Amino acid sequence: xxxxxxxxxxxxxxxxxxxxxxxxxxxxxxxxxxxxxxxxxxxxxxxxxxxxxxxxxxxxxxxxxxxxxxxxxxxxxxxxxxxxxxxxxxxxxxxxxxxxxxxxxxxxxxxxxxxxxxxxxxxxxxxxxxxxxxxxxxxxxxxxxxxxxxxxxxxxxxxxxxxxxxxxxxxxxxxxxxxxxxxxxxxxxxxxxxxxxxxxxxxxxxxxxxxxxxxxxxxxxxxxxxxxxxxxxxxxxxxxxxxxxxxxxxxxxxxxxxxxxxxxxxxxxxxxxx
Numbered sequence: 001x002x003x004x005x006x007x008x009x010x011x012x013x014x015x016x017x018x019x020x021x022x023x024x025x026x027x028x029x030x031x032x033x034x035x036x037x038x039x040x041x042x043x044x045x046x047x048x049x050x051x052x053x054x055x056x057x058x059x060x061x062x063x064x065x066x067x068x069x070x071x072x073x074x075x076x077x078x079x080x081x082x083x084x085x086x087x088x089x090x091x092x093x094x095x096x097x098x099x100x101x102x103x104x105x106x107x108x109x110x111x112x113x114x115x116x117x118x119x120x121x122x123x124x125x126x127x128x129x130x131x132x133x134x135x136x137x138x139x140x141x142x143x144x145x146x147x148x149x150x151x152x153x154x155x156x157x158x159x160x161x162x163x164x165x166x167x168x169x170x171x172x173x174x175x176x177x178x179x180x181x182x183x184x185x186x187x188x189x190x191x192x193x194x195x196x197x198x199x200x201x202x203x204x205x206x207x208x209x210x211x212x213x214x215x216x217x218x219x220x221x222x223x224x225x226x227x228x229x230x231x232x233x234x235x236x237x238x239x240x241x242x243x244x245x246x247x248x249x250x251x252x253x254x255x256x257x258x259x260x261x262x263x264x265x266x267x268x269x270x271x272x273x274x
Contacts, residue, residue, distance in 0.1 A: 017212045019164055020108040024083040026054040031083050031110055039211055046204035049262045052255050057191055059250075060241050060267050061159045062087050064189045067234070067245065067269065068155050069096035073187060075154045076102045077142055079132040079178075080161035083111045084118045089157065090125045100124060103146035105138055107131045108213075132161065133169055135177035153185040160265075162227065163193045164214040175227045179272060186272040188231050191241055193218040197261035224266050231270025238268035 017039040021032040025040045032040075044050045065076065074097055078089050081104035090102040104115055105128045112129040119125045126146035130138045142148040156178045165171040179188065195202045195218035202218040209216035225238050236244065240260035242251065244267045256262040 018108055018110070019209070019212050019214045019216070020080075020082045020106065020111045022212070023054060023160075024085065026051045027058065027085050029083060029085055031114055039208060043205055043208045046208055047198075047201050047264075049256055050205075053263050053265055056241050056263055057160050057265060058085075058087055059247075060191055060244055061089070061157070061189070062092055063245050063247070064159075064267075064269050065089055065092045065155075065157075066096060068187055068189070069093060069100070073097070073153060073155045074100040075148055075152060076100070076157060077148060077154055077178075078102065078104045078157040078159075079138070080158065080164070081106050081111065081115070082108070084115050090119070090122065094124070101147060102126075103128060103142045103148050105130055105132055105142065132158075133165060133174055135174060135181065139178075139181050150181060151183065153187070154182045155187040155189060156182065158188065158190045158227075160191050160193070162190065162224075163216045163218060164209075166215065166217060172227060172229075176229070179230050182272060184272050184274045188228060188270045188272070190224075190227060190269075191265055191267040192224045192227075194221055194224065194264050194266050196220055197264045202264060218264070221266055225268075228268060228270045230273055232273055234269045234271060238266060241265040241267040244268070 014033040015035050017035045021036040022040040025032040025037050076089055076093060093100045093102055101124045103126045106112055112127060115127045119127055128141045128146055130141055132138055143150060148154065162171050165174060193202065206216055206218065241263055242254060242258060251258045
């Protein structure tokens with residue numbers, strides 16, 4: 001019988017790799033199991049730049065949240081938030097919009113356990129254990145347990161989450177449900193892997209992730225763009241992730257030399273129309 005760390009909830013199958021824990025591993029975190037690390041290394045063999053992609057994704061999240069704070073957004077619903085790590089949404093929000101609210105949602109028990117401990121005494125932050133594929137249940141908990149006010153604008157964050165929602169679960173319907181539950185002036189923040197640059201490599205990655213609790217799928221830019229139906233894209237639009245409002249000197253110091261094919265990641269932020 002394999003050793004189970006004291007921090008691992010009893011219901012967690014430590015033999016089955018988790019997308020959230022693999023992400024934690026790529027970010028240098030410690031809340032993952034051998035099964036997660038083994039499969040993450042397989043994914044990296046298929047797509048060697050995976051750790052850089054994950055960090056670029058995290059950086060985009062920070063830039064997008066900061067931009068929305070500057071626009072006056074005071075409620076953030078982070079769907080598929082994952083295991084807490086450096087640059088959490090609530091930390092960015094607290095530094096820029098004191099008094100704003102962040103609600104984290106995830107279905108992974110490890111992510112929820114650690115977020116709950118980390119945020120136990122934080123004002124303006126709540127953690128919801130739910131499956132984002134059930135918007136009605138998520139929003140009920142986000143309102144009644146998380147303190148979200150749907151009468152006010154909400155920023156819905158779906159950062160590298162939709163690749164793990166298969167077509168049979170109708171991701172467009174799911175996104176639309178969150179859009180329709182929020183008022184005009186709300187926002188959608190999204191990043192998504194694309195299969196348009198390196199189809200063979202991303203196909204190999206999809207094969208690896210098929211062994212996890214949430215198999216992944218890359219999509220084309222046009223298909224990704226349709227998730228923003230009902231939103232007006234903020235500048236610079238739907239672009240390669242390293243080109244979404246990069247920090248000064250970021251492209252010059254980019255570890256992948258700004259090669260968008262090596263990232264194969266698309267990102268955008270939209271404002272809900274009337």
